[in-house]
Amino acid sequence: MLHLGVGSHDGKTISSSTLVMNPDKQALEMLGQAVQKAKAQDPSGFDQRIKLITSSKALVEYLASYKGLDRSMQIEGLAASMPTDALTGMADMMDKKVIEYKVRPASASSNWVTMSVKQDRMASYSDNSGAVTTLGLGSLPQCPSAWAAFWAWFAFNTAFCAPFAAYPPAAVACALGLGLGGMIIDFNKGC
């Protein structure tokens, strides 16, 4: 693997180009062993990472842009070589075009891979502490358990306020009161 360098063309994008050699027979054998080992160690985590990769359009396109490589081997190799959290972040950033990869053939057995990072998108993607945020999705539930908590809260509100229907001012007061009360609940705490 040959690293070419880092550059900024417009002040908003940082790009880095790398010459990546296609794996030879020995490297493929080692990769196969690594895949088997990862599968044996954590089968469910491995399956989760496979699903994560195949459901990310940007990741699949990126892997497909390498010519002459077996697609399933690439996917399994990536799933075996990255932890789930890191892969989740990578897929998310690629899907949101914070990071973009472009692959162009250099020779029959190598490719130039250019990684571009959009600085403005990166700034809105991570807050000052470096913790990943949701690109301004705010208080929207961000995982299945958060949505479950949200729907439970909504069902409670409805059940609580519906009896006030006979007297509309009380229904408004009930909805407003519970709407304000809902703000102190962090649905995403369990994510």
Added chain:
Amino acid sequence: MTKARNFSLSLSLVLGAGTLAVGLVPQPMVFLAGALLLGLLGVVTLRFRGWRWVQDRELESSHSVFAVGCVVAMTLASLLRSTDWSFVLVPVVSIAVTTSAFYWLDRHVDIQDSRSSSDP
């Protein structure tokens, strides 16, 4: 404007303002704004003291539409809160809620003077 329509408009405006507050006002000011709106609602209710709400009898099967609508409006506003488009979407929701509430109340709910109606 009739008394019933006047009350419906006041109630709809308070509901719309509540949606705006829940969707846009930052914490902790939102709690102050909410308290003020609840106070305003109390003032509006007191202004029509002695009047009782009479719902359209045809709506008996769906009499909770208004209450559920209020809950949906507040929930939607709190979901849209802090999104990139909240400054556009929340006012749109608020206007839609105010208009819909007024239309629904005006069409299906009336108020009657409880003192005069109780007289023989």
